[in-house]
Amino acid sequence: MAIGYKELKADILQRIVQGYWPPGSLLPGEVELAEQHGCARATVNRAMRELADDGIVERRRKAGTRVRMAPMRQARFDIPIIRKEVEAIGATYRYALLSRDEVNVPDWLCGRLGVSRGESVLHVECMHYADHTPYQHEDRWIDISVLPAARTADFSAVGPNEWLVAAVPFSTVEMSFRSTAADRVLAAHLDCAEGAPLFQAERSTWWEEQAITFVRLTYREGYRMTTRY
Amino acid sequence: MAIGYKELKADILQRIVQGYWPPGSLLPGEVELAEQHGCARATVNRAMRELADDGIVERRRKAGTRVRMAPMRQARFDIPIIRKEVEAIGATYRYALLSRDEVNVPDWLCGRLGVSRGESVLHVECMHYADHTPYQHEDRWIDISVLPAARTADFSAVGPNEWLVAAVPFSTVEMSFRSTAADRVLAAHLDCAEGAPLFQAERSTWWEEQAITFVRLTYREGYRMTTRY
DNA sequence: AAAGTGGATATATCTAGGCAAAAGGGAAGG
DNA sequence: CCTTCCCTTTTGCCTAGATATATCCACTTT
Known part of the structure; x- marks a missing residue:
């Protein structure tokens, strides 16, 4: 039952991509997700934080985590030599x-x-x-x-x-x-x-x-x- | 004595920027840094991982963490609605x-x-x-x-x-x-x-x-x- | 000399618990 | 009705300890 943060992140992303959690919707809290997946809250936190870093979701204390409205809010460009x-x-x-x-x-x-x-x-x-x-x-x-x-x-x-x-x-x-x-x-x-x-x-x-x-x-x-x- | 991962990250970056740890040099291990700063290893890990994400350092198991030679940095653009x-x-x-x-x-x-x-x-x-x-x-x-x-x-x-x-x-x-x-x-x-x-x-x-x-x-x-x- | 093996070690990740800080939402007061 | 203050919720961050995994390096074998 216990899974790693990478799998968890992929799971959540999958559900967002497939429309289970549409843009703007509120995701379950960290505690609830941890219970559902049988892992520690820190693991959920890591997965969610990376999703936030990637610009997929937006997190705010008390307000919770919700899927971003815009499909792509930021682009990353490598500035090579x-x-x-x-x-x-x-x-x-x-x-x-x-x-x-x-x-x-x-x-x-x-x-x-x-x-x-x-x-x-x-x-x-x-x-x-x-x-x-x-x-x-x-x-x-x-x-x-x-x-x-x-x-x-x-x-x-x-x-x-x-x-x-x-x-x-x-x-x-x-x-x-x-x-x-x-x-x-x-x-x-x-x-x-x-x-x-x-x-x-x-x-x-x-x-x-x-x-x-x-x-x-x-x-x-x-x-x-x-x-x- | 104990510090947060943000301060620690800033500290390490500061030392790299000021040349204390020149490009290519090997940084101390996580355990050592944790002892020096009086914090948990997880805190050091978080700081180091973010530095790696930012392209400042390069981490490899067993090989340790070293300052990147040519920091190919990446720019992030917000693409607003x-x-x-x-x-x-x-x-x-x-x-x-x-x-x-x-x-x-x-x-x-x-x-x-x-x-x-x-x-x-x-x-x-x-x-x-x-x-x-x-x-x-x-x-x-x-x-x-x-x-x-x-x-x-x-x-x-x-x-x-x-x-x-x-x-x-x-x-x-x-x-x-x-x-x-x-x-x-x-x-x-x-x-x-x-x-x-x-x-x-x-x-x-x-x-x-x-x-x-x-x-x-x-x-x-x-x-x-x-x-x- | 070349190739394979195994131990040592450093990072990667997870668990379980706790305190801190921000902020939504409602109650109380004007 | 509106504003202010407080309570509760939720994420942010930290500790301490443990397991997993990759990989360098030395040593052994072919």
Whole structure:
């Protein structure tokens, strides 16, 4: 009669999927489920908590556990190292540094990085290729007052992304995705027409309330970001 | 002396972030950590398991727990119900049905829905507005052989998305995001120039290995999907 | 040298019980 | 009728102990 939390989780999910517990309905309490399945409440708790983590159910003290109304409320995307992503599709990865300058922080970046005007930042532009076709353009800004080591780092062989991953851990990340039209520079680098619709990801990274880096990644035309579950 | 699993998790993460336990290094065993912190082993286990779930550490029986070398982190996006999303920004939500036809499945959709050519599908087009400005265009296809109830559903007041959520218990979902140029129809509906770069989401939904619906959501120009973690 | 075996060990999971905290729901008072 | 306060329910979290399982490593066998 006693079962493990995985089986229990599968059981409950099965019943939800088959409509026995329709969206919005209230599930039995932990004690009751534990008695029904002949296991400890902790086991039920583990199963229910994982279902909640997966976004299947919603739990609130006193209110109980109920099936979520929306079939999918959250999606999870892996943010891989670009090299891995390219190699995963069976292509050869190549990296190229385009430019590297120490400049005054532009106004539009002040707010995002949380630095004051007039400060100096490191600006690195580079390209990532899959089998010699453009894959991604990387436009990165690093706050050198927070990360002075970046000033002496050599980005000609290894990309700033991989360098940063190895050099600094991060605590908070904000990402956003949008669609943008290729300007002249991007069109040239990504080998597409000017005005072509491109998928763009922007990421700000903080460590201990200190902004470290902001990066704008522009993917080749036609790129898709996909998730399934 | 005794602490909760959240504090413990934060403690361990802190030490990893600060380099006390560098990437690749072996962490103490659960028993040892429990003794050091004066708590039960289950508490340590919970903290460590969550760190593993978050992709910070890697755990293997007998081998112990070690800090991951390349933390391939994953982002989690909330995909809100369109009405909630609009109302969250303080705007008034409005819905409009554009068209609704029963047609032969187009070739490009056969593969995605997993239906054979010549079959009949329900095609629904509608718009979602925020304060009377276009917010999202919904282009939906429903397999009526799997979901015959859709044939008699009235989509003039409630959108197909909300109808489906209530009608279909639960499912497997595949989503993908990309950038596309506005064609004449989309430009007209979304009030933008033809060729404008638009953010597009596509979602296929299955239930018990049966494809139910495919939807293509095109957002207004300038839309951003953002997450923070 | 290569392959198989078994013990040691670290994590995975379960049990049984208890206290804490949040919050729904109703009672009491204005 | 409405608001405020309290009680009870339900999940959250912890302890302490035990079994299960995977797997590294050393040792033995072929």
